[in-house]
Amino acid sequence: MVKIRLQRVGKKKKPSYRVVVADSHASRDGAFIEIIGHYDPLTDPATVVIQEEKALKWLRQGAQPTETVASLLKKQGITDKLSN
Secondary structure, eight states: OEEEEEEEEEETTEEEEEEEEEETTSOTTSOOSEEEEEEETTSSSOEEEEOHHHHHHHHHTTOEEOHHHHHHHHHHTHHHHHHO
């Protein structure tokens, strides 16, 4: 199964994340298929940049987002466009 999930990057105690499409059996920071955005929780407000076209393409192909990524997609309004 293909998942849309976060991949941790950044320094110790200063995390930032890539939003990636990866096989569900790959490790958290392991191999991935494509980078579709990034997320920085330390800024105020948190910075979320997700390429809408790529996210919709993968969701339509059956990729399952994790809970965290699903909430980020919802905040960006991407899941609303999926149903249309």
